[in-house]
């Protein structure tokens with residue numbers, strides 16, 4: 243009986259998916275699906291070796307997406323929803339438990355033409371298990387789907403892909419299971435500095451055997467290490 247209830251619950255949860263739908267720049271809402279590479283639906287990516295891990299399904303090119311002009315050191319707010327709406331429902335569904343991670347990659351030319359392949363991504367933020375009961379995703383739901391990150395001011399001027407990721411771990415005790423919800427924004431940073439941060443590949447840096455990817459979160463988990471290595475602080 244307990245197993246049946248568990249299966250019903252996880253089935254319902256796995257149907258309640260979400261996408262990144264808004265970016266805010268220094269507190270200004272830039273509009274629905276603006277500056278974002280939009281996937282065809284709200285399903286997660288589950289294969290860490292797929293190029294879908296870069297910027298979600300159909301995210302390798304952004305030729306029809308415009309690019310946001312932002313100042314160096316801007317605060318970017320990402321906003322996720324289950325559906326195309328701001329109804330006040332649990333933004334990403336409380337059943338999704340896991341970390342929030344943010345990466346950035348500098349385009350050789352324009353952000354719109356950048357495919358994000360190779361060792362080009364720098365992790366600039368992560369938040370995982372805050373205490374034994376609270377995940378970064380719980381904070382996203384408490385904030386109506388929003389989570390803010392300040393970009394390192396030392397990043398050089400130029401065009402970038404900004405990749406926000408939520409990993410949902412509610413069915414991650416075997417692989418594939420973890421759900422990768424990825425959204426990429428196109429931005430053009432003005433001014434900026436001269437930093438040359440460390441870089442990883444996405445796909446490439448994540449492995450099915452990572453303890454942050456294949457993990458049972460329902461067995462009194464006390465600590466959690468997200469995949470992708472350490473955060474570059476700028």
Ligand SMILES: *[C@@H]1O[C@H](CO)[C@@H](O)[C@H](O)[C@H]1NC(C)=O
Pocket residue numbers: 372373374375376
């Ligand atoms: C965990 O952190 C959340 C958010 O800061 C807080 O509301 C909650 O009381 C904390 N719970 C425990 C068990 O420390």
Ligand SMILES: [Cu+2]
Pocket residue numbers: 255256257258259260338410421
């Ligand atoms: Cu889901």
